[in-house]
Amino acid sequence: MKISFHGAARSVTGSRHVVQSGGTRVLLDCGLFQGRRQEADRKNRTLGFEAKSVDAVLLSHAHIDHSGALPALAKQGFSGKVYLTRATGDLADVMLEDSARIQESDCAYVNKKERRRGKACRRPYYDADDVRAITGRFTGVRYDDVFPVRPRLKASFHDAGHILGSAAIRLMATASGSTTTVLFTGDLGRKQMPILRDPAPPPPCDVLIIESTYGDRLHSETEEAAKQKAQDLVAHAVAHRSKIIVPAFAVGRTQDLVMWLKALVKEGRIAPLPIYIDSPMALRATEVFRRHPECYDEQTYRILTSEGDPFMARYIHYVTSVQESQKLNNLSGPCVIIAASGMCEGGRVLHHLKHAISDEANIIAIVGFQAEHTLGRKLVEGWETVPIFGVPTPRRAQVVRFNGLSAHADRDDLLAYVRAIQPTPAKVFVVHGEEKQSCSLAAAIRTEHPRIDVVVPEPGSTHDL
Ligand SMILES: [Zn+2]
Incomplete structure (x- = not known):
């Protein structure tokens, strides 16, 4: 098995991780980069991998930094299914349509200025047709159901308590007679948030990919x-x-x-x-x-x-x-x-x-x-x-x-999540945090679990398992 990290590695946006097992490649999330305009633009125009080579996408939740590049994937030739919870599907529908509309109007605005200066036209990353092409591939699944993605690859979604429909995703891949289980947290919520249930306890896994937005701090406010x-x-x-x-x-x-x-x-x-x-x-x-x-x-x-x-x-x-x-x-x-x-x-x-x-x-x-x-x-x-x-x-x-209203788990919540996985996973990748946050959480996990191999992956890096 190989995992490569094409976004939200030592940064918080553009969540895109490719898991390869046997002949199958699945993409966990397909988010847009946000932040400094030029840098985000460059990263949003290239996905970092061949869209046609991806067999399926599993989407953790609808936030645009996790879902926003899906239409670009369709535009570049992806023809598989996108698995997500039904609530995530309905939310992503609304958000992607809005994202296409914003890009079209932003480009029109910039181009009006650029044309006067004789510069080349900017184009949106995708349009409403690309959005329809990808939402037509949405395949809704229920929490906790185990479903086949490919012949030797199964998956299940577990409530992450972050936004409506959000899920941690478990992948079970069988190759050469043995099964490796990967758990990807997406974004983790907190206990006792309004509307949503608390995050579900994590299922067992060999490899954990965990977010670290608040990897170095606590939501101190009660x-x-x-x-x-x-x-x-x-x-x-x-x-x-x-x-x-x-x-x-x-x-x-x-x-x-x-x-x-x-x-x-x-x-x-x-x-x-x-x-x-x-x-x-x-x-x-x-x-x-x-x-x-x-x-x-x-x-x-x-x-x-x-x-x-x-x-x-x-x-x-x-x-x-x-x-x-x-x-x-x-x-x-x-x-x-x-x-x-x-x-x-x-x-x-x-x-x-x-x-x-x-x-x-x-x-x-x-x-x-x-x-x-x-x-x-x-x-x-x-x-x-x-x-x-x-x-x-x-x-x-x-x-x-207000520090107490965050929809993200804090450092203690993240450490408790790792602790709750039994038996302890062999490997943990820390993603979705600014470098300082990710490294700080990684150090804390190493201290508590010296036997876990903890990695803060570099953007674009591939890891053999
Ligand atoms: Zn989120």
């Missing part, structure tokens, strides 16, 4: 501390008529926040101030959440059966049109505006930041991971002037960070 912080913020917002701007990914994060804020209102801890979800994508994703109650935890299921729609309330408003979104700019607080993108790299949240950031009454609440070189990271780092649409803009609004 649930109670986060609730208290939200309570104080909302009280401040009511007193100062503040806008609370929350950059959040439209899929997963936004729905978590809605559930969390609703619970705080119900507990009487915060006033039911108007909450605007400013994202057509979030509305479509929320519809997918509604269609998949089989993925809910007991508490959310109870809300669904006793109180109706868990994502609605009289003070929650879903904003879709551009005109409605623009009206929010002139709205006076107190209110909460939740908009994408989660790291402030694009999307409607940039317009809200532009209008709100220079007023000291306002609040920017950061609830998710902020990668290097993003505007979100600059806000977290406390920059007093930040670039918005390329214009240096003074920041007077206060920035408040």
Whole structure:
């Protein structure tokens, strides 16, 4: 067996790992790179392997850094099936369509400028036809069912508790009479997150490929501390008529926040101030959440059966049109505006930041991971002037960070996951983290399990097993 790492190796985005056994090649995830534009562009135009040589894809979850290059795979001649949970299939449908649309409009915008300078046209990585070509290959599977991928290759999906439909993927490959089991975590969630069940205990494996987004740190904030912080913020917002701007990914994060804020209102801890979800994508994703109650935890299921729609309330408003979104700019607080993108790299949240950031009454609440070189990271780092649409803009609004709401396992959760695998795997590959995070988690695993061979793979490297 051979495993090669073509993305999310010593970095967090572009998850793509190829497992080769016998004559079969399967791809675990097929994500887009994000980050510095030129570098991401180069990595997104070449997959790193021959698309036609891949027999099947197994997709851990719908986030674009795991699924976003699937249409490019179809465009380059992949003709196999894509195995995923049904909820992931429905979410990926929405997200890939949106990704194609964003690329087309981004390219049109850049090309308008480039043409004036006599430069060559940029092309999107793929278009809506490529998206349809790949979504037509989606094959939905249920959690825990073992299914054949190829004659000597079986697989099963196990709830990862990260976003709706997310899974850790187990591959069982038989060659020359012996079977090797590989477990790929995808992104791991945490216990007691809103909506979702806790991550399922890991099945036994010989080789583990584990994420390490928070490989060197703990989510130190308790649930109670986060609730208290939200309570104080909302009280401040009511007193100062503040806008609370929350950059959040439209899929997963936004729905978590809605559930969390609703619970705080119900507990009487915060006033039911108007909450605007400013994202057509979030509305479509929320519809997918509604269609998949089989993925809910007991508490959310109870809300669904006793109180109706868990994502609605009289003070929650879903904003879709551009005109409605623009009206929010002139709205006076107190209110909460939740908009994408989660790291402030694009999307409607940039317009809200532009209008709100220079007023000291306002609040920017950061609830998710902020990668290097993003505007979100600059806000977290406390920059007093930040670039918005390329214009240096003074920041007077206060920035408040919530550490306790992450959808990713922290260092202790990741170590507990490795510990729970019985018997202990022989080999562990640490992926999906900035280099520092991955190396730190790898060192901790080595200390705890000296017999495990722990590797932080280099991008593009291949490992014989
Ligand atoms: Zn994810």
